[in-house]
Amino acid sequence: MPVGLIEIKSELKKRQHAITQNESRLSKKDKELLKRISMKTKQMNVNNVTRTKAYLDFYLNYPEIHWAFLGHMVSRNGGWNMTDLRGDLLSRLMNEKTVQDFFSFLERGNWLIFQDAYPQFLLYAESKRKNQNLFYLLPFLNVSIFMEVIWNHFWKTKDRNILTIGLIINEQNYLEQRILQNSIYKEKVIYTLEFFLQDLLSLNHILFPLEESGKLTLIGLTLHHFDSLHERIILGKRLYRLLFKSSGQLKKVLQWAINHAHTGSRKDYWQDIFNDVNEGVPGISLKRRLIACRLRKGANRLYSPRLEYAWKNVQHSEAENSDWFSHLNVINYLHENQGHAKxxxxxxxxETLEKLEIATITKKAIFL
Structure with a gap:
């Protein structure tokens, strides 16, 4: 085990059974800072569009925090998944109750990650402004002891890889406790036929658009077992390598993100296939429109609405205040895997879009 990880492990052992600190002992300045951070987080945590923009804005100011851009790009995909539920294809495969349940699942996860990650970023920004380590305040923001140790390590070593992977581990464990192990979401979403169909049809693509020689292209990876904590962490690490392995490629994805504001519609990256205006005529029977990622002659584009027209903002209940960290074996994920994701x-x-279109057309046959 590298020296840096040995130090992290040693510190985590010390902190594992630490006594909970009392907020009343904090200075007035610290209390005011915590209040500002909470207010700013709440202000930006309105919906998927505001969260996604906040991640990008932060990264542009603090490019050493790689997770902020990774989070931005993954959050874009989260928004596209949300609007798919009101788009041309998935909306025809699910009844309204299932659509609502799936949106609640996606929205809650997106909200939870932001309200955990963004305060960490704001505290880092303040630490940098004051040139003072303020990460002792993380527990008062209900952030895991694991991340306090990781941030302290980053403050000392400037190791961007360890910080990014640490954040990936943290956020996926955070979701595991509050979403994947939530009995309501298990029953309404994870154990449903539609969820397994999504996995069967490989709908869990994470796409990173970029432009090369003036033409749009996509890179990305696919998650096949969303309910596996291990698979999600491994995917997060692979996505990180894919996004940051090449400075040239990173620059192209970043430039695309800057040039294309996130709206939630897949039109953001593929205007030839998707439109945020519904071009279809009600009552007309469905026909194949796609072949090899092109529209058939005379075919309407697929409807992919903007988030603001697809879903209203949600008032969330407070997140549970419990620390997921309990086992030192999570440190093993901090090892940087060899090799690169293509x-x-x-x-x-x-192929997935075509399969989904066929499934939509033949829905009655599938669900008999």
């Missing part, structure tokens, strides 16, 4: 996904994604 990220070739265009053909797979195109």
């Amino acid at each position: 990220g070739e996904i265009v053909n797979e994604y195109c």
